[in-house]
Amino acid sequence: MTDVPDIVVSRLPVYLRALQYMVINGKSTTSSQELGEKVGISAAQIRKDLSQFGEFGKQGTGYNIPFLIDSLLQILKVEKVWDVVLVGMGELGHAILRYQGFVNRGFNIVACYDSDPLKIGTKINNYSILDVKDLVKDAKKAEIKMAMLCVPASSAQKVTDLLVEGGVLAILNYAPLSLAVPTYVRVQYIDPVIGLQRMAYYLNK
Amino acid sequence: MTDVPDIVVSRLPVYLRALQYMVINGKSTTSSQELGEKVGISAAQIRKDLSQFGEFGKQGTGYNIPFLIDSLLQILKVEKVWDVVLVGMGELGHAILRYQGFVNRGFNIVACYDSDPLKIGTKINNYSILDVKDLVKDAKKAEIKMAMLCVPASSAQKVTDLLVEGGVLAILNYAPLSLAVPTYVRVQYIDPVIGLQRMAYYLNK
DNA sequence: ATCATATTGTGTTTATTTGCACTAAAAGGG
DNA sequence: CCCTTTTAGTGCAAATAAACACAATATGAT
Ligand SMILES: NC(=O)c1ccc[n+]([C@@H]2O[C@H](COP(=O)([O-])OP(=O)(O)OC[C@H]3O[C@@H](n4cnc5c(N)ncnc54)[C@H](O)[C@@H]3O)[C@@H](O)[C@H]2O)c1
Ligand SMILES: NC(=O)c1ccc[n+]([C@@H]2O[C@H](COP(=O)([O-])OP(=O)(O)OC[C@H]3O[C@@H](n4cnc5c(N)ncnc54)[C@H](O)[C@@H]3O)[C@@H](O)[C@H]2O)c1
Numbered sequence: 001m002t003d004v005p006d007i008v009v010s011r012l013p014v015y016l017r018a019l020q021y022m023v024i025n026g027k028s029t030t031s032s033q034e035l036g037e038k039v040g041i042s043a044a045q046i047r048k049d050l051s052q053f054g055e056f057g058k059q060g061t062g063y064n065i066p067f068l069i070d071s072l073l074q075i076l077k078v079e080k081v082w083d084v085v086l087v088g089m090g091e092l093g094h095a096i097l098r099y100q101g102f103v104n105r106g107f108n109i110v111a112c113y114d115s116d117p118l119k120i121g122t123k124i125n126n127y128s129i130l131d132v133k134d135l136v137k138d139a140k141k142a143e144i145k146m147a148m149l150c151v152p153a154s155s156a157q158k159v160t161d162l163l164v165e166g167g168v169l170a171i172l173n174y175a176p177l178s179l180a181v182p183t184y185v186r187v188q189y190i191d192p193v194i195g196l197q198r199m200a201y202y203l204n205k
Numbered sequence: 206m207t208d209v210p211d212i213v214v215s216r217l218p219v220y221l222r223a224l225q226y227m228v229i230n231g232k233s234t235t236s237s238q239e240l241g242e243k244v245g246i247s248a249a250q251i252r253k254d255l256s257q258f259g260e261f262g263k264q265g266t267g268y269n270i271p272f273l274i275d276s277l278l279q280i281l282k283v284e285k286v287w288d289v290v291l292v293g294m295g296e297l298g299h300a301i302l303r304y305q306g307f308v309n310r311g312f313n314i315v316a317c318y319d320s321d322p323l324k325i326g327t328k329i330n331n332y333s334i335l336d337v338k339d340l341v342k343d344a345k346k347a348e349i350k351m352a353m354l355c356v357p358a359s360s361a362q363k364v365t366d367l368l369v370e371g372g373v374l375a376i377l378n379y380a381p382l383s384l385a386v387p388t389y390v391r392v393q394y395i396d397p398v399i400g401l402q403r404m405a406y407y408l409n410k
Numbered sequence: 411a412t413c414a415t416a417t418t419g420t421g422t423t424t425a426t427t428t429g430c431a432c433t434a435a436a437a438g439g440g
Numbered sequence: 441c442c443c444t445t446t447t448a449g450t451g452c453a454a455a456t457a458a459a460c461a462c463a464a465t466a467t468g469a470t
């Protein structure tokens with residue numbers, strides 16, 4: 001458990017999402033077989049992954065879904081809600097701020113920033129857009145560990161450096177470029193075009 | 206070249222993106238070393254990946270960036286622009302439709318669909334929102350191969366089945382759940398919460 | 411109580427992926 | 441022209457990941 005491979009960790013949120021969906025559909029137990037079919041991963045793989053963290057199932061009967069969900073929430077450290085800041089209040093930043101799907105999965109946007117004087121001070125959904133100049137200071141003060149980055153590619157590295165200076169350790173990057181960060185900072189990339197290009201390879205022209 | 210591992214293909218768009226960014230910054234040659242530093246992948250890995258498709262560099266001098274970009278565009282089949290349909294014109298669908306970053310990377314939204322009678326027929330950016338009832342027929346007729354899915358989780362599988370029926374072979378899914386599709390159909394997932402949860406694991410509470 | 415069935419957790423094997431290290435080639439300087 | 445430096449492409453080894461297969465155990469039916 002001290003040294004779980006990244007690739008195992010990366011699958012856990014997918015299991016969690018599928019399990020939470022099962023609960024919505026009124027199910028209370030499942031098996032590695034059934035879960036595997038839902039998420040497109042082999043049953044053996046799922047059992048191996050989970051075995052990295054303990055024993056959560058029962059032979060013959062499978063897994064109790066609420067218990068497994070709870071265990072995964074603990075493992076992923078999302079049983080409490082993390083404070084997150086959002087930088088870049090353009091088209092995408094607005095959509096993200098209005099999205100209701102974060103908080104019930106462990107994340108709460110607590111502040112949003114922009115550099116455009118016309119936007120700073122305006123209000124959206126109870127949020128006042130703050131000046132990015134205050135980002136480092138604010139993040140340090142509130143001990144913010146996570147951020148979502150929605151600025152144009154041209155300023156993404158600059159803002160990333162500010163986030164790192166402010167003590168942020170995890171960045172969800174929507175800008176279409178690779179970021180340079182210290183090894184202790186994690187980045188996850190959201191670039192729909194990368195997804196489309198990965199699939200285009202397999203199409204016939 | 207007939208059987209390149211998925212994982213290799215999945216890295217190519219990342220290389221491409223970094224190379225295109227280098228061009229913007231006025232560079233015309235690079236090395237596996239330099240590219241590797243930009244994207245956080247070892248130089249050896251990059252050389253191995255590219256060697257799956259041919260020889261693109263020159264010993265001693267590295268890679269000519271425009272040539273390598275062109276080669277990657279060919280390999281990924283994005284040197285032409287693919288027609289894509291968008292289903293689900295809510296908050297996110299609107300933001301995606303207005304986003305200008307698709308077409309210069311190989312993808313063009315040609316139609317958008319919704320099921321809400323209040324939305325069908327309304328106009329956004331020269332697009333008329335079409336009735337999802339026509340999706341299968343339209344997709345077949347226009348031989349659409351790619352789609353972006355922005356409907357709520359509760360209707361995502363239903364719409365997916367329509368897309369498959371319409372002949373779509375690649376789906377970019379924004380709904381927070383795993384989709385069931387035939388083996389010949391590819392899906393890429395965009396779920397920001399999954400990204401955040403993957404990082405939360407590494408944070409200290 | 412016994413048996414058939416289901417299903418976990420895991421040791422072992424197999425497959426895949428990455429990294430290493432070297433050869434070959436290209437460029438530039440003196 | 442020769443030497444030094446740089447760097448691609450690649451065979452091989454090491455590391456990592458996935459699949460297999462089975463003992464152990466739980467359930468329910470007869
Ligand atoms: N809109 C989409 O659907 C979409 C989809 C995929 C990716 N993206 C990417 O997300 C990012 C944002 O996209 P968008 O459409 O919202 O762009 P946008 O231009 O509408 O918004 C960018 C915002 O960032 C602000 N900004 C610029 N520099 C800043 C800085 N240094 N500090 C703080 N704020 C700064 C701008 O003032 C603006 O409000 C881009 O990188 C884009 O490529 C957007
Ligand atoms: N808004 C965001 O920033 C964001 C972020 C991440 C993920 N998502 C996900 O993206 C999806 C869309 O999000 P949203 O905020 O735009 O939701 P939304 O409710 O605003 O929009 C959903 C749209 O889909 C349409 N729809 C419903 N059923 C349909 C059907 N069968 N056929 C065609 N259209 C149908 C609805 O009429 C509506 O217009 C959701 O699954 C959401 O979880 C959204």
